Amino acid sequence: MRSIRTISIALLAIIAISTAHAQSLPGGFVYLRDIDPTIIQDIRYATPNNFVGRPLAGYGAGECVVKREVGLRLKAVQQELATQNLSLKMFDCYRPARASLDMVRWSQNGHETAADRRYNPKIPKTELFRLGYIASRSQHSTGAALDLTLVDLKADNSARIDPSRSYADCTAPVAARLPEGSVDMGTGYDCTDEKGHTAAPSISPDQRAWRRRLVAAMARQGFVNYSKEWWHFSLPGAGGAAYDFPIQPRRN
Template sequence: MTQDVELIDLAVTFPALRFDLKYATADNIAGYAIYQEAKALLHPAAADALAKSIEIARLAGFSLLVFDAYRPQQAQWHLWDACPDKDYVVPPAQGSNHSRGVAIDLTLLDAQGQPLDMGTAFDAMEAESHPYHPNVPAEAQRNRLLLNAIMFGGGFVAMPTEWWHFELPDAKNYPLLDERFGCFAR
């Protein structure tokens, strides 16, 4: 672990970006607030990619709504307690790419600031949350493809089980980071 990486505060760097930081509220898979602070932080390399994605979304008439970014490692235990399934939650001993500061969870907003229909909610740990699931209606499939293209254009890659999760392609090469803010006790 290392403390020498200065993470970028997304609210400061991207003032037009919208936030609904789910793990600072009870509106998440655990059913209670995990984070003691509502902060969205990213490694500078991921913030650079996000800047490109924000611009691509803007050119297409959309904006981004961030659900989660950097995640303290202690938070991974809360998520694992709520969903001990490695298809959806990285085992805490392995370390999440969120805890490296190079992963982000988000969705698209339309020109009126309303979230696009993605077919499932954020944190819906079910097969229909997979980006290309056949049970998802065509409109939601198109919205997921659009989000994927916007994030890919910025330099992110998707994961096969969560339509909302994007990370840098070389995420595992970044070290796990020391805690940048606290979590509530388990």
């Protein structure tokens, strides 16, 4: 009887541990990789390759986490793009609230470096909060906002960042700025410049066409673009409360 009870307790412990693993994300959130593993991910805030120059608070893994409905709609976008030899590439998805506060602190730290200027060629970092480029509260923290671009699967996307090279700022021609392995949208990701506005008149016809193609593909699944950032989209009605749970490695 005692051994049966011991076994039962052990089984309950195993079940509890398994349940804890299965519930590592709050209800309604999923890893996008579990919805569609074909969508390319380059979660920049989990790396030093971003405007802050280091991983942001709360980014313990380079994984795209979203609300389930958002993930399913992204899968539908990806299926449409696949017929055109294109893919989505995710730069940011759910963002812990602590990461937004980390951005604000960075903007107010009183230091301006050459690396900062790659992303903010004309706007002092102290002005980014006032102008709406960063915020203490972000839609990303609800799991319903995304930063993304398009990848031409027929192109050579193998270029990687060379730490010994001095790159031009995010508004420079694509060959001179940091490589992103994606189509040329006219600026790099997170470029706080008028050229990064979705309808910017200063970009080329080809760059404008790529932006329109991305906006149209996302709009067909209900996503809305933010006019000051060609890469930023949200799904109205899918948000809700902001969260601050850290992004952890996905369990297989």
